[in-house]
Amino acid sequence: MKKFLNGPWVLILPTIIVLTCVVFLPLLISLWTSFTPFKLTKPDTLYRFVGFRNYERLIGDYDFWVAFGRTVLFLTIALNLELVFGLGIALLINKITYAQKTLRTLMMFPMMFSPILVGFQWKYIFNDNIGLLNNFLREFGVINPIPWLVDATLANISIMAAEIWSSTSVFAILLLAGLMGIPKDPIEAAKVDGCNSWQVFKNITLPFLMPFIFIAMTIRSLDVARAYDIVQMMTGGGPAKRTELLWTLISRTGYVDAKMGMANAMSYISIFLSIAFTFFFFYKLMEARKILSYD
Amino acid sequence: MAKVTLENVSKFYGNVEAVKKINLEIKDKEFLVLVGPSGCGKSSSLRMIAGLEEIDEGIIKIGDQTVNELEPRERNVSMVFQNYALYPHMTVEENLGFSLKIAAQEKKEIEERVEEAAEILDITEFLQRKPSQLSGGQRQRVAMGRAIVRRPDVFLFDEPLSNLDAKLRNQMRTEIKRLHQKVSTTIVYVTHDQVEAMTLADRIVIMKDGIIEQIGSPLDLFERPATKFVATFIGSPSMNMINATIINENNQLIMKTDDGIFVPVPQDKINSVKDGQKISFGFRAEDIVPLRFGQKPNNHWDMKSKVNLAEPLGTETLIFTNFGSVEIVSRMFTPEQVNSNENLDFSLNLDRTYLFDDETGMAI
Ligand SMILES: Nc1ncnc2c1ncn2[C@@H]1O[C@H](COP(=O)(O)OP(=O)(O)OP(=O)(O)O)[C@@H](O)[C@H]1O
Ligand SMILES: [Mg+2]
Numbered sequence: 001m002k003k004f005l006n007g008p009w010v011l012i013l014p015t016i017i018v019l020t021c022v023v024f025l026p027l028l029i030s031l032w033t034s035f036t037p038f039k040l041t042k043p044d045t046l047y048r049f050v051g052f053r054n055y056e057r058l059i060g061d062y063d064f065w066v067a068f069g070r071t072v073l074f075l076t077i078a079l080n081l082e083l084v085f086g087l088g089i090a091l092l093i094n095k096i097t098y099a100q101k102t103l104r105t106l107m108m109f110p111m112m113f114s115p116i117l118v119g120f121q122w123k124y125i126f127n128d129n130i131g132l133l134n135n136f137l138r139e140f141g142v143i144n145p146i147p148w149l150v151d152a153t154l155a156n157i158s159i160m161a162a163e164i165w166s167s168t169s170v171f172a173i174l175l176l177a178g179l180m181g182i183p184k185d186p187i188e189a190a191k192v193d194g195c196n197s198w199q200v201f202k203n204i205t206l207p208f209l210m211p212f213i214f215i216a217m218t219i220r221s222l223d224v225a226r227a228y229d230i231v232q233m234m235t236g237g238g239p240a241k242r243t244e245l246l247w248t249l250i251s252r253t254g255y256v257d258a259k260m261g262m263a264n265a266m267s268y269i270s271i272f273l274s275i276a277f278t279f280f281f282f283y284k285l286m287e288a289r290k291i292l293s294y295d
Numbered sequence: 296m297a298k299v300t301l302e303n304v305s306k307f308y309g310n311v312e313a314v315k316k317i318n319l320e321i322k323d324k325e326f327l328v329l330v331g332p333s334g335c336g337k338s339s340s341l342r343m344i345a346g347l348e349e350i351d352e353g354i355i356k357i358g359d360q361t362v363n364e365l366e367p368r369e370r371n372v373s374m375v376f377q378n379y380a381l382y383p384h385m386t387v388e389e390n391l392g393f394s395l396k397i398a399a400q401e402k403k404e405i406e407e408r409v410e411e412a413a414e415i416l417d418i419t420e421f422l423q424r425k426p427s428q429l430s431g432g433q434r435q436r437v438a439m440g441r442a443i444v445r446r447p448d449v450f451l452f453d454e455p456l457s458n459l460d461a462k463l464r465n466q467m468r469t470e471i472k473r474l475h476q477k478v479s480t481t482i483v484y485v486t487h488d489q490v491e492a493m494t495l496a497d498r499i500v501i502m503k504d505g506i507i508e509q510i511g512s513p514l515d516l517f518e519r520p521a522t523k524f525v526a527t528f529i530g531s532p533s534m535n536m537i538n539a540t541i542i543n544e545n546n547q548l549i550m551k552t553d554d555g556i557f558v559p560v561p562q563d564k565i566n567s568v569k570d571g572q573k574i575s576f577g578f579r580a581e582d583i584v585p586l587r588f589g590q591k592p593n594n595h596w597d598m599k600s601k602v603n604l605a606e607p608l609g610t611e612t613l614i615f616t617n618f619g620s621v622e623i624v625s626r627m628f629t630p631e632q633v634n635s636n637e638n639l640d641f642s643l644n645l646d647r648t649y650l651f652d653d654e655t656g657m658a659i
Contacts, residue, residue, distance in 0.1 A: 193445070
């Protein structure tokens with residue numbers, strides 16, 4: 001016992017206790033509930049084990065897989081556009097010498113808004129009656145209001161616009177940090193070696209930037225689920241499930257329909273999506289670093 | 296096949312004038328070394344030739360073409376950087392062939408030229424490695440290989456050896472010299488090491504504070520320094536320099552050092568100095584001879600002094616002693632034991648004593 005008290009275990013014990021309480025236990029409990037028909041309204045259902053029934057139902061659930069597919073598509077398009085815009089902004093800001101710090105700070109503004117506010121703000125912009133955008137378009141003779149948040153395609157695009165607005169700066173900042181860290185010499189050597197600006201970018205800048213791109217991708221694929229707030233505020237997944245993403249579907253199943261067991265089963269499936277994205281980008285990150293012989 | 300011409304070229308960084316209206320003509324196939332203390336504008340000049348730095352004033356021509364407005368890639372120059380600037384994500388082979396790939400050369404042609412360059416520089420066995428897997432000297436050779444693969448009109452070297460240890464530096468220096476003989480292309484080489492400058496150059500340009508102090512062959516600069524700065528900069532050990540005033544003693548001009556020692560004015564300078572003029576006189580270590588071990592020069596002035604320290608270097612021995620209050624160094628070529636605190640007779644060779652005006656710094 002004395003040996004135990006002096007050992008390293010004692011030192012990490014607080015961490016273990018806290019992690020157990022806030023991470024491992026909830027994980028275990030939610031995993032358990034996904035094997036029960038647990039309904040919030042009927043607490044004793046928590047103890048009725050039904051095996052894989054929730055999962056079996058989900059496999060045949062059309063709505064779930066539509067939301068799943070839409071989420072993957074949403075992630076792919078949003079992350080890629082954020083990357084492109086973020087890279088563009090970073091390249092531009094890296095070029096200017098005047099007021100760079102001010103711009104860098106300004107650029108971070110969207111990150112200061114909570115996603116709920118972003119949702120509100122964009123809901124207001126895209127509202128078909130009183131929205132800023134339609135008002136603006138009316139000035140140019142678009143008389144019939146465009147149903148931004150109602151039409152299936154438009155609603156998805158609107159949500160994506162809000163999401164991209166709020167998260168592009170994450171990419172921009174990480175990539176700018178990457179750009180500023182690129183050594184000047186290889187770039188100058190490439191210029192002397194005959195490269196024009198595009199060739200310098202493609203052959204030198206981009207390989208140096210790759211690790212940063214994948215770091216940004218990894219971080220974003222971990223916190224992208226925060227887009228839930230935006231979707232919930234702007235459309236709530238509707239109308240008629242046209243903008244349903246996994247996160248809105250899960251929260252509705254769990255809290256509105258009170259089917260906690262089913263919702264947790266969905267969560268476990270969607271967690272694999274998240275893990276897959278993260279793993280993929282992390283693997284790419286390692287590879288990009290290896291190419292630069294950093295490790 | 297190209298000469299390089301700089302006409303009234305200046306470079307400003309904000310208010311700092313790093314290069315001040317320099318004029319320079321580098322001949323075709325010449326090995327020209329730019330040398331000078333840190334911050335004197337060597338790199339700035341070189342980078343303007345390469346096109347990496349804007350030319351703020353004046354004209355630079357490569358061959359007959361004015362290149363002021365040309366991008367680096369349009370100038371057909373190669374540059375070797377101080378810290379190699381290799382592309383870390385490419386193998387040595389890709390590094391060497393990169394410029395050719397960009398120029399859309401055929402694969403076979405690229406392979407041949409890379410192989411040829413690798414052979415010249417003896418790096419064939421490293422072709423498949425990444426730069427991070429090479430030693431400093433090997434990286435330096437890859438950097439040079441990358442430069443020669445292009446067959447440029449002009450090679451630009453910016454202190455390529457300063458990151459290497461002494462032994463490797465000597466070895467690479469010889470290799471660069473050999474390389475120049477092999478490829479015979481115009482080379483502009485920047486260094487702050489005067490030994491490198493002396494051994495490599497056809498002609499040396501000595502810069503200080505953004506201006507050119509003197510241009511000439513290594514021997515020229517050594518034998519006929521135009522300014523006090525050049526005199527002390529070129530040669531190792533540095534030229535001994537004593538402050539003095541010309542005075543009239545019994546109708547004869549004589550140099551009186553700040554410590555009150557009288558030294559006659561060398562015969563050939565007697566008509567170029569005047570009474571009251573503040574001067575410095577300088578002499579190299581081998582021109583003040585310790586009498587016991589050397590021969591008295593024809594025109595000489597003798598003194599007795601105590602040895603502070605003797606540094607035997609094998610073929611030569613450096614003897615540190617005092618000239619009044621100034622420590623000077625004398626070099627003797629006989630391998631004999633000299634002890635500290637020993638009193639020796641020294642003889643100064645007046646025929647090889649240099650005089651500089653203190654006001655202008657110019658040689659008299
Ligand atoms: N980018 C810059 N911005 C401002 N000043 C600069 C810049 N680059 C060089 N300078 C200044 O210009 C002067 C000349 O610099 P340069 O790099 O040409 O010197 P150098 O002779 O190559 O010195 P070194 O031997 O240390 O490399 C220095 O005083 C330096 O401080
Ligand atoms: Mg320099």
